Amino acid sequence: MNLKQKNLNDVFHLPKDEALTAFYDRMITIPTTARTALKKELLSIIGEDRSKGVFVRYGWHCGVSDARKAKLYHYEDELELILGGTKFHMLHGYVDRVSVSDIHYDEKNYLKKIDVIWENSFEADEFLADGNLSDRPICHTLCGYASGYLSTVLEKTILVKEVECRAMGYEQCKVICMPLEEWGHQEHEYSYYQSTSIIQELDEITAKLKIERDYLKQANEVQRKLTHALLSKQGLQKIVNLLNESTGLPIFIENETNEVIIKSADVMIDFELEKIEIDTTEFITITPELGIEPLFILKSKLKVIVHLYIRRGKTQRN
Secondary structure, three states: OOHHHOEHHHHHOOOHHHHHHHHOOOOOOOOHHHHHHHHHHHHHHHHHHHHHHHHHHHHHHHHHHHHHHHOOOEOOOHHHHHHHHHHHHHHHOOOOEEEEEEEEEOOOOOEEEEEEEEEOOHHHHHHHOOOOOOOOOOOHHHHHHHHHHHHHHHOOOEEEEEEEOHHHOOOOEEEEEEEHHHOHHHHHHHHHHOOOOHHHHHHHHHHHHHHHHHHHHHHHHHHHHHHHHHHOOOOHHHHHHHHHHHHOOOEEEEOOOOOEEEEOOOOOOOOOHHHOOHHHEEEEOOOHHHOOOOEEEEOOOOOOOEEEEEOOOOOOOO
């Protein structure tokens, strides 16, 4: 009997072994416990977000593969293809039962939303085996599978999002399937479906760390020079020039009556100093033994300025 001549729905009515043979030339079985162990290892190595992406994309590829097989068979209409995905879910043992509670179309008969319920998801079962509840949905493979399957048979990107999960304590897992453009602010969920290179991510992190290292190196060098200038009592103008050269920012020192007493060559003050709010000031304490009074660094809300501020006889911190 040539199974390829059968309707898609007829194949699902065959005994499981025959149905699997009809759809696949070869299959392997993977214990759920082994998959769960792999997930835990990935969580510890690459973190929760990246692990979620791995299993979402794994599910996606499985769903795409099944959708391509389903389209090789005869089917009555789009609805039969959609419902075929629920039967594939059960055929693989991902869930005990899948129920499509509602399908919404717009006035032009374009799909807007599918509401689905999963009973006894294998991912939820494995999570609950540890005796804990999750604070978020965890059926990532199932969501990826449903998204890959529906996106392929409907020939448009369908984003599947789990809104209730049995691992969170709900009785069943509830899922919403909608075209990507219908999700609006939830569209960021689609980022989990994008393949990213861990090596590329590591390169980007390394580049950022190098930038931070250079900043720290520069800050340490400024601190070294400033300390030397203070200890050798080279004068405030030397300190202003040093900071100006090191940071590239305008530098000035004012007294307690808001009079500028020393400044770098590029300083242009076009605002009233006394109106600068004190809560933007960061205090740097300098010991009296050095013979120099407290200095403060101020970032003005009017323009970015590194401001060395002297207040005679005051050492309080803001």
